[in-house]
Amino acid sequence: MIFLYFFSSLSCLPSMGKFVDSLNVKLIGSWPFGSVWAVTMDTARNLVFVGSGEGVYIFDVTSPDAPLRLSDKIRTRGWVISLTYDEESQILYAACMEGGIEIWKVSDPASPFRLGRRILNKWVISVAPCGQYLYAVCWDTLLRIFDISDFKLTPVDSIFIPCWGTRLIVSGNYLYIQGTDFLGVWDISDPLTPVFLDSLRYFTFGYGMDKEKKYIYTTGNYNLYITDVSEPSSLLRISRVELNMWLDWDVNVEDTFAYVTSLSDGVFIVNVSDPSSPVNVGRYVEGHDSTYTGCFAYKNHLYLGAHYRGFEILEVSDPSSPTCIYFYDVPYSISALYKLGNYVYLGEEGRVWIIDVTSLTYPSYAGDFEVPGKVKDILYPGDYLYIAVYGEGVRIYDITDPVAPVWVSSIIDASTRYIESICIDSVYAYLALGSSGIHVYDISNPLLPFRIATADTRGKARDLCTGEGYLYVADGDSGVLIFDISVPESLKEVSACSVSYAHSLVLSNGYLYIAQLNDGWSIWKVEDPLNPACVFQDTTITGIRRIAVTDSFCYVAGDSGVYVYRIMQPESVFQVGYYKEKRIRRIEVEEPYLYVSTLTAALYIFKNLLIQGISKISSPSSFIVCSDFLELPEVKGKISLFDVCGRKIKEEYLHKKSRISLENVPSGVYFLTCGEGERKKVIRLIRVK
Template sequence: MGIKKDMNPLTIIYRPGLSLLFLWQVVFGQDSLNVRWINSGLFSCSRRTYCAEIGSNKYEFTYLHGGILVLNVNNPASPQKVVEIGTPGDPPRWLIDGGTEIVDTLLYLTIHPYGLWIYNIADISNPIRIGECKTPHSCGVTVAGNYAYVADDDSGLIIIDISQPSSPQRVGKFYTYPGGCDVIVSDTIAYLAAGKVWVINIKDPYNPSLISVWAPHGNSETALQIDKEGDFLYVTEKGIFIQGFWIIDVSNPQNPISADSVIVSWASDIVASGQYAYGSTDNRMLVINITNPYDAYVEAILSIPRSGQGIFYYNDYVYLANSRSTLIIDVNDPKNPFIVGSYNHGAYTIDVAISNNYAYVSKGSELKVLDISNLNKLNLIGHCATPDVARGLAVLGNYVYIADSDSGLRIIDISNPYAPQQIGSYIAQNYFMVDVIVDCSFAYIAVGSHGLLILDVSDPRNPIFVNSYTPPGGYSNSIKVYKNGLFVYLLCDPGGLKIIDVSNPYAPYQIGTFYPEGGINGGIGIRGNFAFLAGVESVNGSFCSLDIDDPSSPMPLDFLLDYWVNHGDLKLLGNRHAIVGTPNGPIFVADVQDPFNLRWAGYYQWEHSGSAGPSYQIDLKDNYIFVATDCGLQIFEFTGEAGIKLTSSNHNTHKINLTIQPNPFTLTTKISWHIQNNIEEGIVEIYNSAGQSVRNYPLNSIKKNDSFVIWDGTDSENRTLPGGVYFFVFNLNNFKIAKKIVYLK
């Protein structure tokens, strides 16, 4: 208690064999410790699109947050899902992340912080990754001959030899600032959208050289996407002051000339074919007549649901990603385009619960059921719609219980996972349901500002109201509920932790509370007499341990200060580790074997961490971690810590006897101890109920013959403290012992 492992702004992570590691070096360098990515599924938010024929079939590849969705589009009116290709999440920025290219039966995929991945897709239903090449921040990609040309947001243009797809090698680079977003290659010239448009000679891929730069607007240029048709480039400008589509004459590569432009309020992507270019904008697709590129004009406008993102033209059809779906647009008559088919990807995943070989995932207004018997090939086998946004969920026996926002509790029969069906519900007016846990015959539901709702679910078809409990003492917004033994632990933001006695569910009452400076926007795990909290909004730390031996007075023991886990769900793994899921991660692992001495033991760090969204909800199956994110369901494995011994350091080897008399006290109290061994170094400290150190006594400042201190209820600056619960902690190296003190005024 009282030792804060401060991880911000220079985050300290302890590693076997190393003294310290600063997290900012980790974020922009090594991206993981003791955690590896396995797979992902149930992606959302489409970004880019690509189409190709493989064999006799036509396929569309949609690049989403978290992976690639492959659709069979032989019948454009009825696209059919073929397979999902998972990628490590990493929420993208703008439209610059990730690119797709297909040559023969090889898929070339760029993943922003991971580089170029190459898949064999001869059997499209079973894509196999055969090679990869790390680049700093890969975005767009084009393949020509034996080389892949990668637009890299950090380095500009990176050229990779792919003559051996199983072992691609970087051979050339042309640095630009800002970095590259998209690239297209024609003969021996690469055209790179990197703020400006860079025209680069790639005749010698090992030594690319600059030919010219197009930048009529100077440093305010924001070229993001690029295509080429004939002697003209078609470029998306997406800046604060410049938005639109630009046409550039590159018939003389040494002197690119602006031919024309179409200014719009929001430009996303453009593709050109023949006499027309197709522009993706906010809720519209533009058909631009480019018969004369120096006099281009908008010939038709098609309204689309949601804002358009990536766009691709193939054989009289335009494929357009629009955040939630892939649209297939018939442009046989460019003057009269119309949507002929679509495929909906759905919303973000919100919560996950694992039972046997199935993952039950809340995704938008649906429950999704995945077969996870083979983690390398996830299989969506069932789904069930809910009226509202499905948030927290719990699985017990043959039922899934869903906190369905304003639509109450929804109970789904999963006795047949392939055909889940809703069989019961409970709707309470003005109760916004966000999380649920089920124990025996009762469901305990976090209902926002109303606190806790308890239902009898012994008959899942007819749940019955039992009671509700709203915490006293001002506004509390419950976001997470957990039950252990006779107590429900309600996490509130604001409001902190509320411990509620539910030994009689018909008469719940609050028995204890832990209230940091802010609230708790995360998760909780309990082992024995100790609770572990993530998402603690406290100056002392965002992850902490509590002694809950006396539930009426939970005592904070230790904190890990790390703003990266300010929003974090939590699950306990085995007898030593806590797993935290957070948008700023997505995964952190804490060693909690000794609740008095917490430490970080692992992580998986996404490049674009920093979201202020809700905590990522997680569940575990053995050492596998399932995380519901805005990049789909991401799956990781905690590989353990090399060379670490699973022993506790919190043994009373010093044989300390500690007494406090009187306790409670009003004026002064005497804190006495007897140490059998001759120990002179250490510190004794007094903490308030929020875990803040208010007074300390270094042992070397106390006379050898003295084995006590007198405390008069003042802090280190002799200011009188308010009455309440305090904790006296005796700290010798790795050993701590603590006792509660009650100060009455």
């Protein structure tokens, strides 16, 4: 089954329940746009709604060759897989996969607002409103019914359907449900008690209905099928036409033509003026990509989701020769992130996006520019912006105007095309070049960089950093290699950190934090780089690609979320927070805020809620293990007891007594502060019973 094949093979699908699983980390804003799956339209107002990643763009298409983007303010908490629009009420319903169902009022398209949201423990695939109720199908065999009279999406019932539901259409008093190998119709004269009428069993995937509600068009097994539904109690498949496509996705009918999209073979145009004898008359495979998803046809134009590249508008007045007249690019898979002032630079294949984060709750698009390959790293050492572009090398930009960078120079030679990362120390740029090792460039004049040294590595150099005259290289299966760079023209390997795999690394206060992908992460003491020593290892988190470190916290970004660790001493870090968000790729921290990109959404902004509490406590000077009572004979004045999350749970003033009762304090790790100013002490306390 194509639907099952498609979703089981798509590695970027998130898991359910991610929105309720967090500790001391809060999502405060996002610019979550990504691949386009859903397109629908308000024909009365010439508005097109484009589901992109975890958001929806609204376009005014009064002039289809020059549409205006009115809004990007619809930001959901799940991947927008389908959209349903009610023109009469001007309400947009979004099926958001693991993000559940969202309802938005779009009377003012420039300022839409959310009316309701319901998160389910299932992937929501399609929804259809019916009066005060809403029907929904998820990736299971239930049809769910919700009361939306007050937009609270209160569940009222569910009924069994004989297959996994994929699409819904409400037409009058009838509900049509498409499944993986099924097309069925229910009488919904009583919306709370659907009555099954009839069904056809055959493989289906793409799904649409003509405007007169007489025919349903479905796709599957390389065919477009046409079913007569004029008598809902007796469905009749009347014709089919063979289409040379695989992974068909959507069908939309306008006038006498059916438009069929495919995830691999473009768009097919079928003449259905005689539904009993459809004829394939045109195909669109040109443009930016042959992968297409949601579509909506109106008059002589087809509004088209171009999957991971964006949104297209086709002129289809001549169905045999459709022509692209407009293209709007969207972000897809962010591979590099850099926070600079009020802007975040997001790099991906062929493009860098510039996002204004002056408003943390509603970051906004500020600009973008093209690059000739996949962006692997972005760095701003203080004069120019350096962008590592796989397939070329390093591009150097003047960002006097941060939203309009000017390309001024490059670092390019035969090996730089394999670049993975860049590090700049003083007037030297160190390039990690995969299996080509390391190259060093003199950038004392950034407009005229030149190579001064190279060094082979035993594995694939993926990331690097410098400190105190040494270069640390994450070298894949070869672990971390350490080079003496006191003479940059002559690199000398002096030692190594033996880890199973090194993907990226961060150096902070004499300790090296190493991300090891599926082998967890570790901390190595490198105060003496000639004799590095592992002081901490954690293999419980997988898919770790990036780590960010501040004075008090370590942020570990993995396939299952971002995890916050308290650094009292690197030898004894402990987890104090997390936020479950699937497949995080990059993270930058400017406390208390975390800037994060994932595989499916361009930018999230989280807040570390601990900054106001425990982060203000300095590293402990000692630790105590105690049971029900704590003896502090030398302490006078105020003492405060904090848990590991920074919450103050007890406060007392010690004058004549020196004993504190902990009888009502649960077992665990705590921090005790006593004294003021320079005499202030922090004691790590382990409470046992």
